[in-house]
Amino acid sequence: MSKYTLNINGKTQAVDVEPDTPLLWALRDTLGLVGSKYGCGLGQCGACTVHVDGVPARSCVLPVSSLGKQKITTIEGLDANARHPLQQAWQELDVPQCGYCQAGQIMTACHLLKQHPKPSDAQIDEAMAGNLCRCATYTRIRAGIHRAAE
Numbered sequence: 001m002s003k004y005t006l007n008i009n010g011k012t013q014a015v016d017v018e019p020d021t022p023l024l025w026a027l028r029d030t031l032g033l034v035g036s037k038y039g040c041g042l043g044q045c046g047a048c049t050v051h052v053d054g055v056p057a058r059s060c061v062l063p064v065s066s067l068g069k070q071k072i073t074t075i076e077g078l079d080a081n082a083r084h085p086l087q088q089a090w091q092e093l094d095v096p097q098c099g100y101c102q103a104g105q106i107m108t109a110c111h112l113l114k115q116h117p118k119p120s121d122a123q124i125d126e127a128m129a130g131n132l133c134r135c136a137t138y139t140r141i142r143a144g145i146h147r148a149a150e
């Protein structure tokens with residue numbers, strides 16, 4: 001085990017884990033931030049998406065030892081009161097079905113809106129293509145992004 005100091009949601013957090021421990025497990029098991037989910041563990045589904053220095057990253061394949069002082073944002077840190085426009089839109093439109101993938105969807109959508117404040121359907125589809133939803137809520141996800149962009 002080794003000690004690492006991570007910058008998570010604006011706070012400095014110490015974790016004592018193996019160097020190759022994926023960030024996802026440090027978040028969930030060590031720090032109790034369980035919003036990010038384990039889907040595939042292979043960087044392919046997007047359920048574990050967080051932001052690293054503002055850019056979406058798959059926390060299931062990101063070793064804690066690789067992070068240094070980079071700023072990590074999880075769904076818990078997106079807005080302290082869960083009042084981010086995307087979270088509001090998700091609630092208003094009942095976007096989730098089972099909900100498992102939705103934190104990752106929102107984190108990716110948040111980055112999209114920073115790049116394209118009024119995204120087209122094509123921009124949404126391109127940005128969100130790597131975030132899989134087993135319930136196929138893609139139409140509602142797209143509507144939620146448009147609502148948040150209003």
Ligand code: FES
Nearest residue numbers: 039040044046060
């Ligand atoms: Fe990380 Fe699927 S759990 S991409």
